[in-house]
Amino acid sequence: MGEKLFAPVMIGIAIFLFILAFATIQYNKLLKRTRYGKEHPEDWLFHDFYLKVYSGFWGAKNPDEVAVKLGIKIDQYYQSCKILRITPNTKKLIVHHIYGLASWFLFGILALLVNIVFIVPGIAVFIYFLIYDQRKLDQKAEEKKMQIENELPRFLDLLKPELEIGMPIETAVYMICEKFDSLLSEELLLSMQEMRLGVSGWNKAIENVAAKYDVETLNDFAMDISTSYRKGIPVVHSVERKTQEIRKTHLLTVKERATKATNTILIPTMLFQFLPMMAFIIFPIFQQTLSVF
Known part of the structure; x- marks a missing residue:
């Protein structure tokens, strides 16, 4: 009985967390647009919720030490923030990593117990929280450099x-x-x-x-x-x-970049040209092999 209830409970939790996250994002946008929201952001239950999550996990521990343990390239993060003139928020970065890992774990369990399709949203949320935010910041800093x-x-x-x-x-x-x-x-x-x-x-x-x-x-x-x-x-x-x-x-640097850009364009072009040709050659052979067996 317990095993039968486990999957529906996990699905319910996943749906609840998704709705909660969506509502939080939309409400935060609404608060930023309204005068009352700008003057009284603390009235929102989830205002600076990441600080509560961080305190719940690590209390008053130095966020730089926590970031290093989680494998976050904190020096690169600080440099990117400095170049873009953005105030670093290490605690928020850490909590985003926690969200990404938690979503990967949750959707992974759902994929194993319910349907493999659940792995897709798990990967999407994981990439967004652990890779996209940091990569976007680093890319903007690299463009300025x-x-x-x-x-x-x-x-x-x-x-x-x-x-x-x-x-x-x-x-x-x-x-x-x-x-x-x-x-x-x-x-x-x-x-x-x-x-x-x-x-x-x-x-x-x-x-x-x-x-x-x-x-x-x-x-x-x-x-x-x-x-x-x-x-x-x-x-x-x-x-x-x-x-x-x-x-x-x-x-020399410009020439090197041009060469890399050319290779980046040529490789996909070659693949799209040769793959149909290879399929056209291999498919009849594959059909003949199946007919023999």
Whole structure:
């Protein structure tokens, strides 16, 4: 009797959790749209529910330690949040992992006991909570890193003539940032404002942006120009040399990306071309083999 009731109970729990999750998402959207919801979000029973779930599992334990134990790449998560200027929420990330694992376990049991079809929503929920959120965040951060890398050669091309006419580098960097509308200029201006300029504020600003984005070409430029400035070597020579090196590196990177994109397009095309041909050849042989047996 117990075994007969187990499957309906599990199905009921799964349906209840699905309806609850759907209602929570819709109600949260409604709260964000209404004035009362914005002013009194705590009136909703499931407001910041992930904090309750986290406290129920780990109490006041450091979320960074919990994330490492769960296999979450916490350093990469923090860097992506920093690049996108998003406030990290490690507890929410951890609870999403718990939701994904719990759904995988629940739908896995339903697939074994009721119908294999239940494995499909289990995989979908698992991918959404454990992979999609983090992958989407990392992808947006990677796009910004690529944008910085693409803008750097143009930025240096504009910077070099200003230095060659004898303009102080801090003034030149500030002027280029004002004239050159780009993400790199925006980041440098923001960093210089945080440094409040000063004698070497431009230098620290470039180092901060390089450390934030961790782009190889920008890191090399920041290190080279800082070394030249500290040693008293004319910065214009360093900028001229690094401009040529970065342009060559950038060209090689673009060619490598183009090759990867071509391969990505060609492989599916080849598969779709050859699979019907192989099926056309193999199917008659398969039919003859079956007729023999």
